[in-house]
Amino acid sequence: MLTFVGAATLDALALVDRYPAADERVVASEISYAGGGPAATAAVVAARQGHDVAFVGAVGDDSEGQQIIAGLQAEGVRIDGILVVEAGRSAASVVVVSRESSTRAICNRQPPVVDLAAQPVVMELLAASTWVHVDHIGWAPTRSAIGRLMHSPLVSYDGGHQVAGFSAAGLSLYAPTIEALQIRFGPGEPEELLGQAQQESGGAVVATAGSAGSWALEKTGALTQVPTFSVEVVSTLGAGDVFHGALVAALADDHPLPDAVRRANATAALSCRVLDGRGAIPTLSELNTFLASQPDPSAASSDLT
């Protein structure tokens, strides 16, 4: 089983040609409502690609919480690790996506505070997992909970958000963006940055760089640059979260790291075909069909070591 710990949100999304200025109104070409949150979206990916998946996180006992739970349940994600907080307000976002700048602006309400590690059901799920993937919300409680387990699962961390004081020590997979590594370690070439990250973590490091693709540094020290795929992009919202879910799913299926990153790149690219982060996540067969239509990966990726 794969367990994903962290944020689950309900997002209101608007696709506009350009952002409105203060006191201005612009016409949205599309408005939709969808589930989001780094860990929750990653969980949906792994479930859609055939894994037994649990999500652990907190929602409020409000209508947004009910929709978040229903959305995950509809994807086949186990919801017994979701904590419904009395009188709490669920995490939610308002997201405006601009075609002109290919960027998005997000206003976010944080999830309710609850001690996830104090819940027996959470400890049971973590103990039964082969991999646990956490985001910035799930990091601290997972670290605390895993310290109490007899046998630790493999832990993957979505390093896209900065958590001050964070240490990657002990992670099996540390997956930040190149930008996040530059903030942590200062300016440097990708191979240097990944090397520094691996010195800290001791495990595999995968860093994404948007359209420039991803770099994968295996535990053995082998570094590979994996290019991304070309699709018609509507919105990159949630693409990083989708990437992480697909990466953990592929590693759990025993794909070698460079191949797992290629599968994650493809899954993330395909998810960008619609406004929300989840609507176009491919199933396993859709992913395999897409990959089969692409050029030979050995010609597309470059082993840098």
Add this chain to the structure above:
Amino acid sequence: MAHVRAGTDLSPLQRSGGGFAMLAVDQREAMRNMFAEHTAEPVTDQDLQDFKVAAARILTPYASAVLVDKQFAFDAVVDQHAVADGCGLIAAADHFESANGELVGRVTIDPQVVPARVKEQGAVALKLLVLWREDEPAGPRVSMVEQFVDLCRNTGLISIIEPVSRGRADRRPSDTEAGVLAAARELGRLGADLYKAEVPLKGQGDQAEIRRRCAEITAAVDSPWVVLSSGVPQDLFPEAVRTAMSEGANGFLAGRAVWASCIGGGRRRAATAGGRGAAPADPGRDRRRTDGGAHMTTAVPPHLPTTADLLGIPVVEW
């Protein structure tokens, strides 16, 4: 799905990564006695206040929170803006009385500490010391903790309890180390937001046994917990914190291990205080007194900035 009550947001006391690296300067008569060992002159309330304010000013840039007592220093620390931005302020809500031949022999909730008032002054949490003795009944301890937790909840303050295992009231021999664990089982599930525990075996001896006992505290307490430093030799405290954290503790709330060695260390000039961005000490406040050639600096702890390194103990490693 599980339906749960909202947890208290502990982030005002935590580093961003979730760990607690907290400083305690709420010691009272015990601190006066520590000073008195280095001088023949009386140690005044003002001496203690000056030390606490200076310690807060110099150390809070490194700490995620600081604990101060109302009796000597809380108002002064607030009035003099001695707490660094980003460091949570905790008010001690316990009143100490001497009893059983001990300086702190009886503890009650201090009526002088008005939760709403200290909250207005910037406190985010209250702390209550609880004495645990095997020959005293659990009822009064439990009801005091429950009353304290309610008080904090009603005011929107974080509740911290600090059970301390003491010898029997009738002075017969007892296993105070067993009391550390018994206190956690008795008081660790009464709703307090944070539990402050003694380091098992005072951090000395069989490390495996210390680990086992820390794991027992983790299992017994249903909130995050941190260790205190009283009783642990200063040089062993960082390792004791790491050991406790590897078994589920979430950091420390420590006083003596951070500043005890400063007391009586007046031969070192306060004006040399510095390092790692610490606020420079004000030489004008360096009131030195002489006792047969032994100097004591009460106003400005002379080497607190170096002991501040202790607050750099990593609290966020996996």
